Amino acid sequence: MSNKALETCTLFVGPSLHGINSQLLCSGGLVLRPPIKRGDIERLMVYSPPSNLAIVDGVFHAHPAVGHAEILDAMNAGWRIWGLSSMGAIRACEMDTLGMKGFGEVYRLFASDQDMSDDEVTLIHQAQEPFLPLSEPLIHIRQFLRHWTTEQIITQEQEHDLLTYLKNMWYGNRTLNRLREALLALAISENQIDSAIANFSAYRIKSLDLASFLKLQPWTRKV
Structure with missing residues (x-):
């Protein structure tokens, strides 16, 4: 991975951005994308060389949820992938033995308690930016x-x-x-x-x- 690729991170995020200090989004290598859905990683791999990717929020009603296979394909192609906060934390818990990197308290809670359900982090939010949450996880x-x-x-x-x-x-x-x-x-x-x-x-x-x-x-x- 080149130095430029090392500094770049594509972040799939939506309602979890609510309340975040905008200064934290000023990193030159940060690329923001909407909540992830199935196929987004595959499309990213078509036009971008291996780099860093972080899954925070994702959709699962209007579109199929991001799949394990596409995450694994990306990691095998040289991408480094983190999961945190919401759907990302769930996928990281499911795939940390395969190389996906979990981060944060939500990930640790899922990793330490097999009875934690996906429902714990689920909420409804605005369909378009800024994806404001309309319920509380x-x-x-x-x-x-x-x-x-x-x-x-x-x-x-x-x-x-x-x-x-x-x-x-x-x-x-x-x-x-x-x-x-x-x-x-x-x-x-x-x-x-x-x-x-x-x-x-x-x-x-x-x-x-x-x-x-x-x-x-x-x-x-x-x-």
């Missing part, structure tokens, strides 16, 4: 509730009941407003709930992982 709500349990604001039983309630819900209906309503039903202070929701970005580990990836720029490191 369960994995973010899980982080929030775990913190509140640790702080003894809610009990472990309440945490379990809330997660069960939300997990049994269609992912598009998992919103902070729905979470707020569920917490109000527990007779928790409205001010306390609103304050926590106003600072909910602290629990958005999908975006936090992406921010760390952009800061560290692991693709610039020589093997």
Whole structure:
């Protein structure tokens, strides 16, 4: 891989960019692409020599999801591929023994818990840029509730009941407003709930992982 290729990273990303400092996107070698779908890697390989590629967000309803075979073909052709935050973390967990590189907390959670389902990171978002999220991934709500349990604001039983309630819900209906309503039903202070929701970005580990990836720029490191 040439020095120029080493510095270049094609990033397939969408709603996980929400809240990211735009300065982190100023790396000269960073090439942004929309959420990945099946066939995108194959098309990229046609006109681009082997370089770096990072999968963050992906689609799976309107188009087939990115497949394992095309990721493997790219790695065999000399591409270095990272997966993080969302669909990328899932694929990395499934393919880390084959050479795909996992990054971040979401990847580690999937790698350490075989019971974690794809549903944890799923959300609905705008179909076009800037792909703003319209629902909240369960994995973010899980982080929030775990913190509140640790702080003894809610009990472990309440945490379990809330997660069960939300997990049994269609992912598009998992919103902070729905979470707020569920917490109000527990007779928790409205001010306390609103304050926590106003600072909910602290629990958005999908975006936090992406921010760390952009800061560290692991693709610039020589093997």
